[in-house]
Amino acid sequence: MDNMIIQQLAELARACEKKDIKPIICGGLGVYLSYCNKENEIQNMIRATQDIDLMLCKEDLLQESKRNAIAEIITDELKYSVQPEKQLHGFKKDDNMELDILVPPIDELTKKNYRLRIVKSILHGHITEEAKFIDEDLNTIELCNISEEYRTSDIRLYTPSPTNLMIMKLYAFNDRCQGKRHDPDRAMAHAWDVYIIIMLSDIADLKPGQKFVARHSESEILQKTKNIVENHFSKPEQLGWQTILSSSNFYPDTSMQEKEEQLYQATARIKRWFGI
Amino acid sequence: MRLTEQEIIDKLNTRINECLPLSLIEAAQEGNYNTDAVIDFAIQDGPRIKAAIELLTTATPKAIIEKINTLKNALTENSMQEIVPMIVAPYIGNKQAELLSKNNISWIDLSGNMLISIPPNIYIERTGNPNKYPDTAPIKKIYQGTSSLVSRALLLNPDGFSSLNQIVEFINERSGKITTGTVSKVLKSLEEELLINRTRSNILVKQPEQLLENLTEGYAEYARSKKEKRYKYEVENIDSLCKILSDSGIDYANCGFYAARIKGFGMTGQITIFIKSINDIINISEDKQNLICPDEEFGQLTFIESKNPCVWFNLQGNPSDRIVDDLELYLEMVNDRPRGPKIANQLKQVILGRNNG
Numbered sequence: 005m006d007n008m009i010i011q012q013l014a015e016l017a018r019a020c021e022k023k024d025i026k027p028i029i030c031g032g033l034g035v036y037l038s039y040c041n042k043e044n045e046i047q048n049m050i051r052a053t054q055d056i057d058l059m060l061c062k063e064d065l066l067q068e069s070k071r072n073a074i075a076e077i078i079t080d081e082l083k084y085s086v087q088p089e090k091q092l093h094g095f096k097k098d099d100n101m102e103l104d105i106l107v108p109p110i111d112e113l114t115k116k117n118y119r120l121r122i123v124k125s126i127l128h129g130h131i132t133e134e135a136k137f138i139d140e141d142l143n144t145i146e147l148c149n150i151s152e153e154y155r156t157s158d159i160r161l162y163t164p165s166p167t168n169l170m171i172m173k174l175y176a177f178n179d180r181c182q183g184k185r186h187d188p189d190r191a192m193a194h195a196w197d198v199y200i201i202i203m204l205s206d207i208a209d210l211k212p213g214q215k216f217v218a219r220h221s222e223s224e225i226l227q228k229t230k231n232i233v234e235n236h237f238s239k240p241e242q243l244g245w246q247t248i249l250s251s252s253n254f255y256p257d258t259s260m261q262e263k264e265e266q267l268y269q270a271t272a273r274i275k276r277w278f279g280i
Numbered sequence: 281m282r283l284t285e286q287e288i289i290d291k292l293n294t295r296i297n298e299c300l301p302l303s304l305i306e307a308a309q310e311g312n313y314n315t316d317a318v319i320d321f322a323i324q325d326g327p328r329i330k331a332a333i334e335l336l337t338t339a340t341p342k343a344i345i346e347k348i349n350t351l352k353n354a355l356t357e358n359s360m361q362e363i364v365p366m367i368v369a370p371y372i373g374n375k376q377a378e379l380l381s382k383n384n385i386s387w388i389d390l391s392g393n394m395l396i397s398i399p400p401n402i403y404i405e406r407t408g409n410p411n412k413y414p415d416t417a418p419i420k421k422i423y424q425g426t427s428s429l430v431s432r433a434l435l436l437n438p439d440g441f442s443s444l445n446q447i448v449e450f451i452n453e454r455s456g457k458i459t460t461g462t463v464s465k466v467l468k469s470l471e472e473e474l475l476i477n478r479t480r481s482n483i484l485v486k487q488p489e490q491l492l493e494n495l496t497e498g499y500a501e502y503a504r505s506k507k508e509k510r511y512k513y514e515v516e517n518i519d520s521l522c523k524i525l526s527d528s529g530i531d532y533a534n535c536g537f538y539a540a541r542i543k544g545f546g547m548t549g550q551i552t553i554f555i556k557s558i559n560d561i562i563n564i565s566e567d568k569q570n571l572i573c574p575d576e577e578f579g580q581l582t583f584i585e586s587k588n589p590c591v592w593f594n595l596q597g598n599p600s601d602r603i604v605d606d607l608e609l610y611l612e613m614v615n616d617r618p619r620g621p622k623i624a625n626q627l628k629q630v631i632l633g634r635n636n637g
Binding site: 042043048269273 | 514537546547548549550575576577578579580617618619
């Protein structure tokens with residue numbers, strides 16, 4: 005992973021810690037942070053990514069003082085400036101350091117279209133409906149375990165649980181695989197991350213994952229997630245897995261039969277995870 | 281069936297123009313040059329050439345060297361001005377072609393390959409055609425299964441062996457099961473390949489790197505064809521499991537990346553173990569459900585059912601921590617892409633380090 009992005013993460017995590025705010029890193033970087041220390045060949049397949057998707061948790065967002073603190077950190081302390089096309093939820097600094105602010109759905113705060121107003125005219129968050137249960141089973145990441153440069157530091161941040169990471173990636177794939185927002189490259193990246201998450205999660209992740217699924221089995225989020233799995237990832241020949249199979253980076257030195265065996269395993273795993 | 285010398289001559293007579301850009305004018309098994317045959321042929325749209333031929337039914341490196349010497353003895357420098365020294369065989373492999381080239385001997389094979397070099401004006405090279413006479417290849421499969429244990433033993437013991445029986449003992453003492461006949465056959469073949477030096481009192485590897493490469497090719501071919509059954513389990517404590525396997529007298533060997541991790545060559549969260557029969561494990565898992573249970577999707581422990589004798593040869597470690605030896609692990613790693621070859625490279629240094637003193 006690029007040193008620049010680790011530094012960017014470190015300064016963000018430090019600033020959040022001072023204000024007692026939980027920075028939850030989602031997206032491709034969240035996948036990287038969650039699984040980069042896994043020791044098998046799939047670990048080498050984790051995508052490199054250059055932007056930070058920062059999810060704020062409901063508990064922090066419900067406190068006005070913390071909402072103000074977040075806005076201050078981003079715009080004053082860390083000197084991010086808003087990206088005009090992203091309407092106060094997308095920021096940038098030094099030309100190539102991007103930061104997107106995501107939030108779970110919160111009824112208590114003002115919404116405008118798909119945005120949640122964190123601090124009026126300063127900071128909004130992109131509402132991510134599927135992140136409704138994001139606070140549950142958070143994964144703690146110590147930066148000292150990620151980067152040699154920070155081996156003596158105690159900087160800490162968070163990533164969603166494997167189930168929440170998968171739910172977000174499944175929704176994102178579903179959004180991009182067809183229809184008006186069809187984008188084959190993005191669909192491929194999301195399907196790829198689904199593969200990484202399901203193959204790098206182990207039995208210790210599965211057990212709390214199954215409890216999570218059981219706990220929320222009646223929720224719309226889990227119902228829709230299961231539908232996406234059933235429609236795109238419950239057989240190796242379905243669109244989700246086939247999107248990955250078409251990538252030249254997917255086990256480039258192996259035969260088609262070996263690639264398909266990998267997908268069979270991924271299929272069996274994801275079906276068991278979501279009880280399908 | 282291997283071709284006889286007469287059959288090689290017959291095929292030259294009848295089919296040479298089908299597979300090579302040559303037209304045969306005359307081939308005779310008699311001549312004034314004390315070689316197997318003399319042929320008179322013409323290169324298409326080119327000159328006519330007379331060649332003194334040595335025939336080879338099987339072109340092993342050793343046989344090639346012998347024929348090179350025969351040709352050099354049969355032809356004086358003067359006679360080489362009027363006749364081209366040449367070897368004809370059903371098939372001539374790359375290594376053998378290289379030997380001939382170094383000795384300025386032209387060659388043609390019945391598979392459609394040739395190199396004719398008559399300085400300063402004629403140089404024709406045509407290679408890449410596969411062997412149409414696979415039965416004429418040197419004895420195959422000496423780098424797979426029980427036969428491969430001979431090469432493994434030779435690499436393990438760079439000081440060499442004083443006798444064939446010593447090799448048999450060396451292998452059988454290390455859980456291999458091999459007979460004198462098999463060792464003798466393999467040694468003969470290795471000698472033909474110029475991979476070992478064999479005197480009355482010593483049998484020694486001459487080309488350890490090449491021998492290792494041949495073992496690697498043999499293993500890869502075996503790995504492609506084998507269908508070993510794999511079973512995934514969830515295990516609570518691997519040390520306790522290995523102790524139970526050991527106490528119960530069940531043959532097992534840690535292998536793959538897990539073995540590499542134990543040997544200090546890499547890291548992995550996955551465990552792989554060779555076993556002879558999954559029934560042994562089923563019995564244990566029924567008795568010790570808290571320790572081990574089947575989990576095809578998420579199990580971190582994979583049992584590989586293997587009866588391949590090489591796996592069980594020269595196991596390392598103590599009884600409660602059995603592990604495949606460096607050579608077996610090297611062969612596994614070479615074929616386990618993408619991460620394995622890096623570890624294989626490190627193991628290769630260790631294996632060849634022993635052989636290079």
